Amino acid sequence: MNYTMVRRLIGKDWYFNRAALGAYVGVGIASLLMLALGGETAFFAGSVLLITALIAVGIHLVMVTVVYERTNQTLAFVMTLPIDAREYTTAKVVANLAIFGLAWTTLFVGTAAVIAGRGAIPDGLIPYSATILGEIFAAYCLILAVAIVSESTNWTIGAIVLGNLMVQAVMFIVGNVPAVAADLKTNVVVWREPIVAVLGIELAVAVLAIASTFYLQSRKTDFV
Amino acid sequence: MTSAAVHLQGVAKRYPHFTLDGIDLVLPHGQILGFIGPNGAGKSTTLRILMGLVHQDEGSVEVLGHSMPAAQATAKREIGFASEDLRLYGAATLAWHMGFVASIYPSWDAGYAEQLLRRFDLKSEQRIKGMSHGQRVKASLLLILARRPRLLVLDEPTTGLDPVARHEVLAELMAVLADESRTVLFSSHNTLDVEQISDQIAFIDRGRIIAAGDKESFLDRWRRLRLAVPSGVELPAVPGAVITPSSPHLAVVTTDRFEPALAAAYSDAGATVQAVEPMTLEEIFVTNVQWRRA
Numbered sequence: 001m002n003y004t005m006v007r008r009l010i011g012k013d014w015y016f017n018r019a020a021l022g023a024y025v026g027v028g029i030a031s032l033l034m035l036a037l038g039g040e041t042a043f044f045a046g047s048v049l050l051i052t053a054l055i056a057v058g059i060h061l062v063m064v065t066v067v068y069e070r071t072n073q074t075l076a077f078v079m080t081l082p083i084d085a086r087e088y089t090t091a092k093v094v095a096n097l098a099i100f101g102l103a104w105t106t107l108f109v110g111t112a113a114v115i116a117g118r119g120a121i122p123d124g125l126i127p128y129s130a131t132i133l134g135e136i137f138a139a140y141c142l143i144l145a146v147a148i149v150s151e152s153t154n155w156t157i158g159a160i161v162l163g164n165l166m167v168q169a170v171m172f173i174v175g176n177v178p179a180v181a182a183d184l185k186t187n188v189v190v191w192r193e194p195i196v197a198v199l200g201i202e203l204a205v206a207v208l209a210i211a212s213t214f215y216l217q218s219r220k221t222d223f224v
Numbered sequence: 225m226t227s228a229a230v231h232l233q234g235v236a237k238r239y240p241h242f243t244l245d246g247i248d249l250v251l252p253h254g255q256i257l258g259f260i261g262p263n264g265a266g267k268s269t270t271l272r273i274l275m276g277l278v279h280q281d282e283g284s285v286e287v288l289g290h291s292m293p294a295a296q297a298t299a300k301r302e303i304g305f306a307s308e309d310l311r312l313y314g315a316a317t318l319a320w321h322m323g324f325v326a327s328i329y330p331s332w333d334a335g336y337a338e339q340l341l342r343r344f345d346l347k348s349e350q351r352i353k354g355m356s357h358g359q360r361v362k363a364s365l366l367l368i369l370a371r372r373p374r375l376l377v378l379d380e381p382t383t384g385l386d387p388v389a390r391h392e393v394l395a396e397l398m399a400v401l402a403d404e405s406r407t408v409l410f411s412s413h414n415t416l417d418v419e420q421i422s423d424q425i426a427f428i429d430r431g432r433i434i435a436a437g438d439k440e441s442f443l444d445r446w447r448r449l450r451l452a453v454p455s456g457v458e459l460p461a462v463p464g465a466v467i468t469p470s471s472p473h474l475a476v477v478t479t480d481r482f483e484p485a486l487a488a489a490y491s492d493a494g495a496t497v498q499a500v501e502p503m504t505l506e507e508i509f510v511t512n513v514q515w516r517r518a
Contacts, residue, residue, distance in 0.1 A: 002297055008328055016315065076310040079277050081328060082300040084293075221279035224272060 001090070005083050009091035013065045014099060020064070021099055024057035028107040035121070036114045043121070050107060051132065051167070057103045058140040059160055061096055066147040067156050075151075076224045089148060089217040093210060096144050104140075108133050124183040127195045128174060131202070135170040138202040138209075139163025145209035149216045174198055228286075229253045229375055229407035230274060235283035237269055244269050244431040247283065251409060251424065256401055258418030258439070259411040260509050261428035267411040268307070270428065271379045274409070275305050288375055301329070304368030307379035311360070314353030318346060318363050322370070329371040337370035344392060358389030365393060369400060376400070376408045382417050390417070397421055415506035425505070427512050434516045435480075439505070446508045447482035449490065450499040451475045457494035462486060466515065478503075478511055 031053060034046030069075045078088065111129050115121045139162075146159035174180055177194045228250045235247040244266045251257045261267045272278040274287055276296025285292040290299035312321055318341075326332035341348055344362040352360060361381060368376065378397075382390045398421055400406060412418050418425065419439070426436040435442075453459060453475050459467055464481035475495070479486060487497045503511070 005297075005328065008324070012324065015320075016313065072314070073309055073311040074313055076277070076307060077312060080275065080300060080303075080305040080310065082297050084276070084297045087297065222277075224277045 002083065002087055005081065006087050006091045006094070009078065009081075009083070009088070010095040010098065013091075013095035017061060017064060017099055020060055021057065021103060024053050024060065025103050025106055028053040028057075028103065029110065032107070032110040032114050035111070036118055050111065051136065054104060054107055054133070054136050055139075055164060055167070058100055058136070058143060061100055062140075062143050062147045062156060065096060066092060066144070067151070067153055070151040071153065079223050085217055085220060085223060086214070088223075089214055092148055093144070093213060097141075097210075100137075100140055104133065104137055122185055122187055123189050124186040126189050127191050128180065128184055131170055131174050131195055131198045132167065134199050134202040135167050136163075138205040139166055141206040141209040145213040148213050149220075170198060227253070229255075229288055230257075230409060231284075231286040232270070232274065233284045235270070235273060235280045235285060237273060237278065237280050242266070242269075242431060244273075247428075247433055249426060249433065249436065251407060253407050254405055255423045256408040256410060256421055257424040257426060258422030259409060259426050259428065260413065260415055260418055260505075261411070262413055262513065265428045266431040267413075267428055268309075268379050271305075271307070271377055271409065271411055275300065275303065275377060302374040303377055304371065304373035304375070305377045305379075306361075306364045306368055306381050308361075308381070308383045310364060312352045312363060312367075315351065317349050317351050318355075318366075319348040321352070321363070321367055322348060325367050325371060331373075332371045334370075336372070337366060340366040340370060340396070343396060358385050361385060362389065362393065365396065369396070374405070374407065376406065376410075378408065378410045380412055381410070382412065382414060394420060415504070415509055419505040427509055429513045429516060435512050442508060443502065443505070445482055446478075446480050446503045446511075448499075448501045448503055448507075449477040449479070449487060449497055450501070451477060451490055452496040452498055454494060459495060460489055460493050462489060480508075480512075 028050055031046040031049035034042045034049065038046060069078065083091075108130075111133065112126055115125050115129065116123055143156060143159040143163050147156040150156065174194060175184070177192075179192050180194055183190045183192065230249065230251040232247050232249040235244065237244040242264070247270055249270070259267055259270070269278060273280050273285055274292065276293035276299065279293045287299050288302050290296075292299060322337055326334065344366060346359060346363055346366065352363065355363065361384075365381065382393055385393060394417060397408070397410075401408060401421060408421075410418065410422065422439050424437070425439050425442050427434045451459070451474065453473055455473070459475065459477070462479070465477050465479040465486065468476045468478070470476050477490070482500075487500060491497055
């Protein structure tokens with residue numbers, strides 16, 4: 001593995017996406033301020049804005065770093081550099097996870113801090129929020145995997161739609177588990193079995209998506 | 225390990241609607257190979273296989289002593305590849321690209337890059353998306369030439385260029401080729417470009433190499449004979465010569481194995497040889513393709 005080349009490619013993706021990342025994180029921080037300072041309406045709007053910002057940064061990253069690289073034919077430029085498919089895949093996965101992970105971690109920690117720090121918001125929301133943000137992360141890994149392997153705009157859009165439906169499904173299903181629903185109104189943080197199970201599934205989806213990416217890329221024979 | 229810069233043997237690649245088959249190609253070090261074929265003949269696929277970007281289904285590919293596609297990462301350190309469908313990052317400047325490439329290749333020659341900027345009339349601070357097609361092609365060439373690769377693989381580099389830009393690009397390539405250690409594989413459907421700069425020629429059509437050899441012998445071997453053929457005279461059948469009647473008493477003979485004895489044979493048969501004309505590379509290529517397709 002040529003780690004120097006992998007680092008160069010990660011640096012390239014960081015260079016091209018740092019401004020957009022800053023903008024999305026800025027929107028995310030604004031949504032956290034709404035959660036921290038506003039009333040009930042601002043809390044609802046801030047929650048929607050936070051989820052939207054995270055989903056949007058993921059879509060932006062995958063489209064710009066993977067799909068557009070194919071459609072804009074810059075992939076040919078990248079693949080003529082002294083790298084092979086494994087190094088390209090490693091660079092893409094690491095760059096995406098690092099950049100998205102930065103935004104995700106910032107907003108996840110911010111969300112937990114706002115919930116824990118503001119008396120008016122029940123602390124019992126933290127596990128529920130973790131499942132939603134965890135689902136956004138898992139969906140992101142799935143979308144990234146589909147984009148890298150298929151290099152197709154259509155397949156990637158399909159994965160985006162599926163990922164977002166799954167976010168809605170997690171919000172609905174987990175929120176309607178009676179024990180979890182009851183915890184949402186208390187100030188006690190309880191990691192109940194359904195919450196842990198959902199987090200486990202989300203982690204498994206993320207790991208499986210990334211592992212499948214490396215496996216399927218290793219079997220690919222055409223790169224431009 | 226072979227002593228040739230490029231050695232393809234029995235290379236095949238199958239797609240649902242196109243097959244590249246039995247490609248054998250040898251390019252010695254320091255030579256310039258013009259790879260000529262119509263659109264869709266398999267030129268780009270062959271060059272991509274050579275670069276490791278597309279993996280062959282069968283056959284072996286060795287480039288600068290590296291087996292492809294397995295050793296592509298190492299081989300590509302010494303190969304400069306430009307293709308008409310390769311794009312640079314539109315949002316970035318040429319200076320960013322130069323810095324990026326320089327950070328990857330220790331062989332990057334900053335002085336030569338500056339020379340090329342002036343020669344190609346490019347501005348390094350200009351964003352790629354603001355450049356014309358010709359400027360983009362020249363920018364791509366600058367990025368590969370300034371790192372002084374041992375092998376240049378150029379896939380239709382002059383396609384879509386205006387005559388001035390084409391002349392500038394070809395002139396620079398000629399200058400690069402003055403370095404005899406540099407090997408170049410240059411694909412085009414423009415035979416004039418290939419004729420100007422190549423030592424070796426390979427014709428490809430419908431996924432197969434139909435002829436290959438050094439350019440001078442191609443030009444020497446191919447001739448068109450114009451004959452006056454009186455009534456009752458039958459022209460002898462000669463291997464490698466195709467007779468095309470052009471009027472009741474005139475015929476054109478095209479051959480890829482010309483020697484003075486051929487003209488003598490037609491004279492002896494009673495025909496009058498009115499002219500023995502050399503053929504351009506384009507005429508040779510078109511005739512070759514027509515013969516193979518017939």
